[in-house]
Amino acid sequence: MKIIFLILKREYLVRVKKKSFLIMTLVTPLLVSCIWLIPIFFAMRDIDQKKIEVIDETGKFASTFKNTKELVFQPVKTPVEQAKKDFGKSGYDVLVHIPGNILQNPKSLKIYAEKNVSLEVKNGIEKAIEQEIENIRLLDAGIDRKVLESTKVDVSSDTYSLSDEGEKDSSSGAATGIGYLCAFIIYIAIFIYGVQVMRGVMEEKTNRIVEVIISSVKPFQLMAGKITGVALVGLTQFLLWILLTFGISSVMSNVLGMESLGPQKRVEQMAQQPGVAQAPAIDKPKTEQKSSPVTAIFKAVSTLNIPLIIGCFLIYFIGGYLIYSALFAAVGSAVDSDTDVQQFMFPITIPLVLSFIMAQFIIREPDGAVAFWMSMIPFTSPIIMMVRIPFGVPAWEIVLSVTLLIGGFLGTAWLAARIYRVGILMYGKKPSYKELVKWVFYKT
Amino acid sequence: MNILETRHIVKQYAQHRALDDVSIDIPRGQIFGLLGPNGAGKTSLIRIINQITGPDEGEVFFDGKPLGPEHISRIGYLPEERGLYKKMKVGEQLLYLAQLKGLSERQAMEKLKAWFIKFDIKTWWTKNVEDLSKGMQQKIQFVATVLHEPDLIILDEPFSGFDPINANLIKDEILELREKGSTIIFSTHRMESVEELCDHIALIHRSKKVLDGPKKAIKEQFKTHTYHVEYQGVLNDLNPAYTVLDKKTLEDGYLRANIRIPRDAAVNELVRNLIDHVSVRAFGENIPSMNDIFIKAVGEVPTT
Numbered sequence: 001m002k003i004i005f006l007i008l009k010r011e012y013l014v015r016v017k018k019k020s021f022l023i024m025t026l027v028t029p030l031l032v033s034c035i036w037l038i039p040i041f042f043a044m045r046d047i048d049q050k051k052i053e054v055i056d057e058t059g060k061f062a063s064t065f066k067n068t069k070e071l072v073f074q075p076v077k078t079p080v081e082q083a084k085k086d087f088g089k090s091g092y093d094v095l096v097h098i099p100g101n102i103l104q105n106p107k108s109l110k111i112y113a114e115k116n117v118s119l120e121v122k123n124g125i126e127k128a129i130e131q132e133i134e135n136i137r138l139l140d141a142g143i144d145r146k147v148l149e150s151t152k153v154d155v156s157s158d159t160y161s162l163s164d165e166g167e168k169d170s171s172s173g174a175a176t177g178i179g180y181l182c183a184f185i186i187y188i189a190i191f192i193y194g195v196q197v198m199r200g201v202m203e204e205k206t207n208r209i210v211e212v213i214i215s216s217v218k219p220f221q222l223m224a225g226k227i228t229g230v231a232l233v234g235l236t237q238f239l240l241w242i243l244l245t246f247g248i249s250s251v252m253s254n255v256l257g258m259e260s261l262g263p264q265k266r267v268e269q270m271a272q273q274p275g276v277a278q279a280p281a282i283d284k285p286k287t288e289q290k291s292s293p294v295t296a297i298f299k300a301v302s303t304l305n306i307p308l309i310i311g312c313f314l315i316y317f318i319g320g321y322l323i324y325s326a327l328f329a330a331v332g333s334a335v336d337s338d339t340d341v342q343q344f345m346f347p348i349t350i351p352l353v354l355s356f357i358m359a360q361f362i363i364r365e366p367d368g369a370v371a372f373w374m375s376m377i378p379f380t381s382p383i384i385m386m387v388r389i390p391f392g393v394p395a396w397e398i399v400l401s402v403t404l405l406i407g408g409f410l411g412t413a414w415l416a417a418r419i420y421r422v423g424i425l426m427y428g429k430k431p432s433y434k435e436l437v438k439w440v441f442y443k444t
Numbered sequence: 445m446n447i448l449e450t451r452h453i454v455k456q457y458a459q460h461r462a463l464d465d466v467s468i469d470i471p472r473g474q475i476f477g478l479l480g481p482n483g484a485g486k487t488s489l490i491r492i493i494n495q496i497t498g499p500d501e502g503e504v505f506f507d508g509k510p511l512g513p514e515h516i517s518r519i520g521y522l523p524e525e526r527g528l529y530k531k532m533k534v535g536e537q538l539l540y541l542a543q544l545k546g547l548s549e550r551q552a553m554e555k556l557k558a559w560f561i562k563f564d565i566k567t568w569w570t571k572n573v574e575d576l577s578k579g580m581q582q583k584i585q586f587v588a589t590v591l592h593e594p595d596l597i598i599l600d601e602p603f604s605g606f607d608p609i610n611a612n613l614i615k616d617e618i619l620e621l622r623e624k625g626s627t628i629i630f631s632t633h634r635m636e637s638v639e640e641l642c643d644h645i646a647l648i649h650r651s652k653k654v655l656d657g658p659k660k661a662i663k664e665q666f667k668t669h670t671y672h673v674e675y676q677g678v679l680n681d682l683n684p685a686y687t688v689l690d691k692k693t694l695e696d697g698y699l700r701a702n703i704r705i706p707r708d709a710a711v712n713e714l715v716r717n718l719i720d721h722v723s724v725r726a727f728g729e730n731i732p733s734m735n736d737i738f739i740k741a742v743g744e745v746p747t748t
Contacts, residue, residue, distance in 0.1 A: 006543050014532060208527030211587070215494040215521040216544040425496070438458060443500065 003217050008232070011200065015233045029244035037252050050121065053092040057100040064132045066153055080343070096125060127272025159225055171248075175304060175390035176363050182386040184311050186320050187356045190382070192235040193321060196330040198341070200226050201332030201424070210424045219421035227325045233277055234321070257301060304390050312398065314388050318383025319405040324352065326409070326416035333423030340430045355380035359387045366391040376401050378408025415440060445470040447509065447596055447627045448493065453502035457489050460734045462488035463499070464651040469724050470596075470629065470644070475622055477642035477659075478631040483743055484648045485632050487524070490598055493629070495523050506596070517546035520594035524631075526585050528573045535569040545592040549588040552591065559587045563613075579610055586614060590621060597621060598629045603637060616640065635734040645734075651677055655741050660732075666740065670704045671714065677722030686714060698725055 025125055053076045054065060065073040075084065080097050088097055093111040103110055111117055111130060135145050167330075204210040213222055277317070331344040355374060362371040366388045375385040375393075381401050422439035423431075431439075448470040453465040462550045478577045480486050491497045495516060504511040506518070506644060509677060529537055535556070542552035547562065560566050563583060564654070573581060582605050590597060603611045614691060618628060618641065630642060638645065638659075647655035647661060677699055686709075689702040705714050711729075718724055732740075 003544065006540070010540050014529070063477065136626075152731060203529075208525040209529060210527070211496070211523040212585075213520065213527065213540065214496050214542070215519070215523075216516060229575070272710075407528070443498070 003223045004221050004228070007217065007222055008229040010231025012232050012236075015196070015230065017234065019046075023232070025240050026244070029241050029248050030242075032245050033248040033252055037249060037274070040253075050093040050126075051091065052094040053083065053090065053095045054098070055083055056098045058098060058102055060136065061129065061132055063097055064128050065125075069333070071124075087112065088114070094121065098129065102129070103133060103136060106130070113336075148272070178304065178309060179363060179366075179387040180359065180392040182309070183356065183359050183383045183390075183414075184319050186382050187352065189234055189317065190320055190324045190352060191239070194324045197227055197230050197325040197343075198332035200230065201329050201416060201420070202335065202338075202341075205333060206336060208345070212293050214421075214424070219298055219424065220417045223326070223329050223417055223420050227322065229331060230325065231318070231321060246434050296420035305392075309389055313386060313401055316382040316386050316405070319409055321413045322409050323378055323382075323405075324348065326413045330416035330419040330423065332435060333420040334426075334431055336427060336430070349376075351379040352383070355383040358382055363387050366393075372397070376404055378405045378412075381405055387402050417441070445472060447471055448508060448629075450489070450492075451505070452504045453492060453499045453504070455485075455492065455497070456500050457518045463492075463648075465653075466653045468646045468656055470627060470651060470687065472603060472627050473622065473625055474643040475618065475628045475630055475641050476647040477638045478629055478648070479633075479635075479645055482633075485651045486551065486648055486660070489648065490521070490600060490629070490631060493596075493598065494519060502720075517592060518546075518549060518595045519591065520589040520597045522585060522597075522599045522602055524588040524604070525604070526725070528581055528585060530572070530574040532573060533569070534571050534573060534576070534584055537573060538584065538591065540589045542591050545594075547592050555591050555593075556587070559591065563587070572627050577600070578605055579607060579671065582606055582723075583610065583614075584686035586617070589616075592624075594626065596627050596629065598631070598646075600631045601633070603632075603634065635738055638734045643701065647738065649742050655737075662737060664731055666737045668704050668730060668732065669707055669709075670730045672700060672702050672726075672728055672730055673718055673722075673724060674698050674726040675718070675722035675724050676701050679718075679722055681721060683713070683717050685709060686717070702730065 009293060009418055031307060049072060051072050051074065052065075053074050054061070054064065055076055055078065058321065062075060065071075067073055074092070078086070083097075093113060094117055097104075097110040097112070099108045100109070106129075109126065111122060111125060138145055138148065204213065204222075210222075247275070256354065327348045331341065335341055358370070358374060358380075362368070362374065362384055365371060369389055371384065374380040375397070385398070385401050389398070418440040419436055422442050449468070451465050452465050453466045454461070457575060466485070466489060466539070478486055478489070488497070492499050493511070495511065495513070501567065504514045506512075530539075532731070538556055539549060539552050541558070545547060547555070560569065565580075565583065567620045568576065568580065568584070573584070586602070600617070602614060617638075618630075622628060630638075632638060635663070642659055644658050645655065646653055646657075658663075674694065676698055679691065679699070680687065682703075685706055686702045689704055691699055691701045693699055715724075715727060717725070
């Protein structure tokens with residue numbers, strides 16, 4: 001164990017000290033922060049206050065416009081021509097002219113501004129006036145708006161899953177999102193760090209240092225130390241990514257002048273943004289005032305079994321990485337050069353890529369036969385099972401799948417170690433698959 | 445007592461028997477030359493001694509006990525194909541390799557300091573290995589091999605890649621290690637260094653051991669009982685028991701002849717006989733060089 005620890009330590013430190021590690025670790029959170037902060041920034045920049053003077057020649061729209069943080073309305077009595085002339089000095093950003101004949105001729109509404117009026121403001125004002133005109137016309141026809149509202153129906157459904165624990169609010173949207181996210185992270189991590197293991201093995205082989213090392217340690221110890229070392233590098237990187245993304249986001253949001261909010265709040269704010277901009281200053285009808293979609297997602301997510309998902313994620317993340325990195329190590333040991341890698345990489349990546357492709361079908365039918373079998377086979381289960389778990393999977397299936405995963409890892413590690421111990425000392429021509437099989441049965 | 449003994453080692457690869465019933469004894473405190481043509485099985489034997497692979501048949505004893513994991517830290521190995529981690533600092537790398545051999549970090553540090561002073565390479569400590577020349581890397585690897593003061597040091601072609609000055613430096617180190625009581629297995633093709641350094645040799649050819657023993661005894665065994673003489677005069681009426689193999693005229697007018705005498709004949713008689721006939725300037729025995737022995741031994745083995 002002490003030897004494995006020594007190897008692990010070297011593998012870890014060498015990688016963590018690399019410039020490329022540092023750059024990747026810093027740049028990725030920076031990019032991620034930018035990708036989701038910049039849209040918010042631009043969304044918020046539009047919110048600077050606009051002063052709007054309203055010339056209402058009908059006198060009927062006084063209560064139509066309500067002041068908000070972004071828009072301040074000021075009814076004025078000056079004649080239009082005068083107001084237009086003084087507009088430059090008046091300090092108003094927008095001039096709205098509601099002519100006396102608006103009820104007969106709704107197209108006569110005029111909006112003036114020095115710069116172009118943003119579409120949201122224009123739409124908002126138009127909509128408000130439209131509604132008011134409608135109201136007035138309805139009233140003239142003897143229909144109360146409230147009566148009209150009450151005749152409107154809004155059909156939307158919430159999905160419920162019927163499980164043993166009874167009826168539970170579940171949102172298949174949230175389950176899909178979480179499942180796909182977990183599967184994607186596992187898929188990417190296996191590729192990034194599995195290939196790092198392979199490169200490490202190849203480096204030792206082509207450097208010829210491997211012969212010195214295995215005169216001191218057993219090949220299996222070297223392989224195990226390398227795989228665990230790289231695993232820790234991966235965990236470190238993910239952890240740093242999470243912390244840095246969080247840190248950079250809050251720093252950036254301060255710099256950009258946003259309120260320093262938690263990311264969740266910010267998401268909510270972003271999600272609400274279009275709604276606010278679309279209908280400024282309008283008394284929203286009650287039916288529209290449903291909870292925002294983000295709140296709905298949070299509500300839906302909170303109904304999922306989060307501890308189970310996190311627990312399973314860790315198990316499948318580690319299990320999947322271990323299985324594949326053992327295979328990658330075997331490939332690295334069998335080849336001498338980068339050009340030979342492709343041939344052996346291909347069969348290994350097939351189940352990985354296949355399960356990632358299948359994930360999108362399985363997400364639509366998480367309880368089908370294909371889904372079941374693919375979540376049992378250890379080479380596909382890390383991705384497929386993670387897709388299924390947010391939808392609810394019977395406990396026995398998870399237990400069986402994890403057992404098979406552990407068994408699969410032991411089998412793969414055994415196989416990989418047998419190929420590895422022979423491969424690292426073989427130079428020259430590229431081995432055939434037949435030879436690889438022979439290596440497995442070599443006695444040492 | 446022998447530090448290492450192998451008994452009837454057999455190593456079989458798929459189609460090829462790399463070692464066939466190889467038994468050798470390596471005496472403590474000597475430089476043991478492991479010789480043989482390319483592909484004879486030397487590397488296979490070295491790997492078995494290093495426990496990189498195991499024999500299919502036969503046993504290996506280290507210090508009288510069956511070879512096991514506890515012996516790893518008592519063996520140092522410099523493979524023919526050298527290699528270090530290119531992107532690692534020299535100091536870190538040596539500390540790492542020493543710890544794999546069971547030294548603590550502190551012990552390794554102390555010993556390394558001594559070697560860095562001895563080889564005057566203190567400035568290399570923080571350099572990346574890839575920034576060193578090939579010869580410098582070889583030096584580093586030599587230090588890595590002997591740092592943990594192993595009882596048995598296995599050097600596979602240790603002089604390849606060294607310029608004459610550094611080769612001499614390494615040679616002196618090898619001799620010094622023997623003085624301190626280490627045993628050295630020295631695998632090489634270069635017979636002049638065998639001649640110079642080895643106390644004992646074993647020759648492996650086509651997976652079999654064909655020769656084994658102290659260098660002196662082997663030379664004795666390969667003696668041809670021929671003598672050379674440089675003379676003036678006519679060398680005709682010698683004792684008929686003596687065979688004159690060849691004669692040639694030297695640049696200064698003297699002649700040189702090689703003469704074989706019967707196995708049991710006394711050399712004094714030959715000398716006396718020669719003096720009677722010619723005037724002798726020089727006389728000596730033709731001692732076989734290691735090169736001669738190597739060619740003879742390898743050539744003599746029947747092909748299978």
